[in-house]
Amino acid sequence: METPKNPLSIDYRIREGLGRIATAMRVDDWNRAKLIGVNPTQLSILTFLESRGEDGVSVKEISNQLGVTQPSATESISTMERKGLLRKQPGQTDRRGVTVVITDAGADALLAADKLPTMTERSIAGLEKDVQVELLVALVRMIRQLQQADSFPVQRMCVTCRFFEPFAHADGSSPHHCHFVNASFGQHDLRIDCREHEQADPAYQAATWKAFTQG
Ligand code: SF4
Known part of the structure; x- marks a missing residue:
């Protein structure tokens, strides 16, 4: 049994904490989804599609991103297609393929869902700014580790982007450089899912990561 003198490991307790946050986020997702007449999986699909723009994504990409089976993704897609929230189109690179x-109407529904204040957002807003930045950086590090272990689909984060140059500037508040927009930015602006992201080659990613973690 855990006592103050005999605590469980910090790894375990962090996982416990993340589990509690995940529970709150699931409740948030149910409330947001209910507002627009979908379920949380369908809401996640809409969010993913919105972030990928006009080119769309394949069913396989959707199932990988959400961690659900392809038949399950296909069923959700068909339901939302009937509601007019998404559509299928021929793939851009392979005419035999289909993208979603x-x-x-789907974008409008998502906008309405995103306006609903959530418990998670309120708890994040209650943190001091420097704690928010520390949390963001910790999440970036965790997500990258999951990606490295092939436990997670590729995320469009700055730390894996060919345009990212960490700690390129002496300015402590804006030390990083984005070569896509040719501008400096701070830790608080690190992206988890950037539309302009282009995957860097492994050697550049390794060098970038070293500079980012040692900066
Ligand atoms: S393009 Fe996006 S992901 Fe890449 S460095 Fe710039 S802000 Fe970060």
């Missing part, structure tokens, strides 16, 4: 794209 969010419709204007």
